[in-house]
Amino acid sequence: MNEFTRLDAIVKRIAESTVRRLSIYLRFLEEFEVRGSTTVSSEELARRGGTTSAQVRKDLSFFGSFGKRGLGYSVPELSTALREILGLGREWRVVIIGAGKIGAALAQYRGFRQRGFNILAVYDSNPEKVGRTLEGIEIRDMSRFESDVERERPEIAVIAIPGEGAQEVLDRIVRTGIKAVLNFAPVQLHAPADVTVKAVNMAMELEGLSFALSNRD
Amino acid sequence: MNEFTRLDAIVKRIAESTVRRLSIYLRFLEEFEVRGSTTVSSEELARRGGTTSAQVRKDLSFFGSFGKRGLGYSVPELSTALREILGLGREWRVVIIGAGKIGAALAQYRGFRQRGFNILAVYDSNPEKVGRTLEGIEIRDMSRFESDVERERPEIAVIAIPGEGAQEVLDRIVRTGIKAVLNFAPVQLHAPADVTVKAVNMAMELEGLSFALSNRD
DNA sequence: GCTAGTTTGTGAACGAATTCACAAGGCTCG
DNA sequence: CGAGCCTTGTGAATTCGTTCACAAACTAGC
Numbered sequence: 001m002n003e004f005t006r007l008d009a010i011v012k013r014i015a016e017s018t019v020r021r022l023s024i025y026l027r028f029l030e031e032f033e034v035r036g037s038t039t040v041s042s043e044e045l046a047r048r049g050g051t052t053s054a055q056v057r058k059d060l061s062f063f064g065s066f067g068k069r070g071l072g073y074s075v076p077e078l079s080t081a082l083r084e085i086l087g088l089g090r091e092w093r094v095v096i097i098g099a100g101k102i103g104a105a106l107a108q109y110r111g112f113r114q115r116g117f118n119i120l121a122v123y124d125s126n127p128e129k130v131g132r133t134l135e136g137i138e139i140r141d142m143s144r145f146e147s148d149v150e151r152e153r154p155e156i157a158v159i160a161i162p163g164e165g166a167q168e169v170l171d172r173i174v175r176t177g178i179k180a181v182l183n184f185a186p187v188q189l190h191a192p193a194d195v196t197v198k199a200v201n202m203a204m205e206l207e208g209l210s211f212a213l214s215n216r217d
Numbered sequence: 218m219n220e221f222t223r224l225d226a227i228v229k230r231i232a233e234s235t236v237r238r239l240s241i242y243l244r245f246l247e248e249f250e251v252r253g254s255t256t257v258s259s260e261e262l263a264r265r266g267g268t269t270s271a272q273v274r275k276d277l278s279f280f281g282s283f284g285k286r287g288l289g290y291s292v293p294e295l296s297t298a299l300r301e302i303l304g305l306g307r308e309w310r311v312v313i314i315g316a317g318k319i320g321a322a323l324a325q326y327r328g329f330r331q332r333g334f335n336i337l338a339v340y341d342s343n344p345e346k347v348g349r350t351l352e353g354i355e356i357r358d359m360s361r362f363e364s365d366v367e368r369e370r371p372e373i374a375v376i377a378i379p380g381e382g383a384q385e386v387l388d389r390i391v392r393t394g395i396k397a398v399l400n401f402a403p404v405q406l407h408a409p410a411d412v413t414v415k416a417v418n419m420a421m422e423l424e425g426l427s428f429a430l431s432n433r434d
Numbered sequence: 435g436c437t438a439g440t441t442t443g444t445g446a447a448c449g450a451a452t453t454c455a456c457a458a459g460g461c462t463c464g
Numbered sequence: 465c466g467a468g469c470c471t472t473g474t475g476a477a478t479t480c481g482t483t484c485a486c487a488a489a490c491t492a493g494c
Contacts, residue, residue, distance in 0.1 A: 014432070015481065016425065023424045024405055041441065049405055053441090054483055061443060069442040070490035086424050087431030101322035108318055111403055111420050156426055179433070180426040182419070186328055188241050188266055196429040198422040202399070203328050205415040207240045207303050208233065209373055209397040212413040214304030215231075216396070232451065258471065270471090271453055278473060286472040287460040 018059050022082055024049045025056065029079040041072035091116045093152065097169055098160035099124035099139045102184050106160060107134040120152055149176040156180045163187040170197070235276050239299055241266045242273065246296040258289035308333045310370065314386055315377035316341035316356045319401050323377060324351040337369055366393040373397045380404040387414070 028048045032040055042053040042060075049056070060066055060078075063085050067073040083089050094112070096103050099122045106112070107122055122134055125142040132139050140148065157173045159166055159181060166185035173181055180196050183189055186203040245265045249257055259270040259277075266273070277283055277295075280302050284290040300306050311329070313320050316339045323329070324339055339351055342359040349356050357365065374390045376383055376398060383402035390398055397413050400406055403420040 014428075017481075019425050019428050020421055022428075023421045026424075027404070043441080050407065052483070054444095054485090055481095057441090057443060058482075065443065067442050068490065069488065070440045070492095072441065085428070085431075087427035088424065092427060092430070101318075101325055105318035105322045106419075109419070112423075115420065115423070117423060155430055156423075180430050182422055182426060187244065190267065194433075196426060198425055200417055200419055200422055202323075202326070202417055203332065204237055204240045205399055205417055206329075206332070206334060206373075207243075207305065208236050208415055209399060209413055210304040210309060211231075211236050211239075211302070213309070213372055213397050214302075216411075234451075260471080269453070271455090271474095272451095274471090274473060275452075282473065284472050285460065286458070287462095287470045289471065 014062055021059050022086060026082040029075055032075045033079060037075055039072045040075055088116055091118050092156055093154040094119050094156045094158060095154045096122045096158045096160055099129045099134060103160040104134055106158060107137050120154055146176055158182045160184045231279055238276050239303060243299040246292055249292045250296060254292055256289045257292055305333055308335050309372050311336050311373045312371045313339045313375045313377055316346045316351060320377040321351055323375060324354050337371055363393055375399045377401045
């Protein structure tokens with residue numbers, strides 16, 4: 001019998017690719033839940049997620065043993081386990097920096113709150129925008145940022161400003177003690193090792209497409 | 218002396234991670250170009266790009282030999298070479314599907330045109346939106362999509378609609394013969410092997426942050 | 435309760451990507 | 465023009481991630 005626990009996951013370093021796939025599996029499980037399926041096999045999850053059944057089983061095996069041999073996985077049980085692993089069992093407090101088009105698109109994105117990401121505020125330094133609201137979320141002056149963070153203790157900051165000011169803003173974020181940042185600015189940012197920075201970089205993806213188009217057989 | 222040519226790159230499969238780093242290097246080179254630096258070392262590129270000098274040299278070595286031992290790389294020469302490798306030496310025709318918040322944010326994004334990505338049109342099926350323009354780009358009825366593509370021959374399609382309709386739209390795109398797709402819908406899409414689909418999935422990145430926050434020492 | 439049929443969980447094998455380490459080449463300065 | 469100093473380009477070693485393959489565990493049907 002498998003004796004892994006949540007704690008083991010902290011010891012063994014989990015690959016980023018594994019975590020991304022867990023997200024994908026969870027999304028399918030939620031679909032299955034709605035449709036009322038009760039069990040699912042690694043083979044089915046693999047097909048929907050564009051991977052292999054061995055990969056699915058290996059990914060899950062880092063965290064424990066969730067299935068029944070000969071049967072598959074219980075949909076509700078595995079969903080719960082994945083949500084727990086991914087840290088989605090709680091609410092995260094999020095602030096967005098930048099009330100431009102991207103910031104606005106983020107503020108209205110329903111998937112945010114749906115998964116427990118609670119947007120506290122949007123920050124901007126343009127006085128025209130400060131004081132207004134975006135989908136019911138207050139736009140605050142950037143000068144208040146540090147004192148607000150101290151009071152409201154957000155865990156995640158989202159950078160949604162143009163590339164030029166992004167590193168400077170990241171430095172301010174890091175100084176407040178926030179340890180997780182999602183960056184939409186199309187620049188490579190540098191932060192201390194204990195701060196996780198994830199980038200969503202459309203420019204890079206587009207160049208990947210351009211490369212693929214230029215290098216086909 | 219190194220005898221690699223562009224053609225070799227087509228033979229050896231280049232890792233996606235390598236291509237992403239090439240994008241990053243190019244971004245720095247453009248900064249250096251503006252600042253008037255004439256040469257740059259693999260060490261400098263590595264520092265700015267958050268990698269190692271050996272990695273930089275290995276990445277470049279797949280495509281040729283661009284540097285001078287003892288000296289480094291000529292900034293303009295390497296920029297030109299990278300632009301060529303990434304297929305940025307030409308203009309790509311792009312269509313966006315979906316005139317919602319994300320589609321709008323994309324249409325106004327300056328980096329798009331700057332890098333040679335020319336947005337032909339935005340498509341939507343909401344009659345309220347059709348006929349209007351977004352940053353000077355026409356919003357067209359989705360029903361025209363196939364006939365427009367046949368005439369205007371875009372190479373790249375961007376999916377900027379909610380998850381539910383995304384696979385169906387991708388199928389339509391694939392049927393027109395377009396071979397490169399950038400997907401912003403938070404779902405896993407399936408396409409034939411000869412169609413490159415890149416995903417920009419904020420939900421997944423957020424869950425990666427949530428995981429990182431939940432699993433710190 | 436035994437047999438046939440599934441499907442998991444996981445070491446071991448494999449393959450891919452990164453890092454090491456160093457020879458080869460080129461520049462600078464005396 | 466030779467010594468000293470850099471920095472590239474690249475095989476070899478290593479590390480990391482994926483795939484294979486099979487024993488173990490479970491169900492169902494007879």
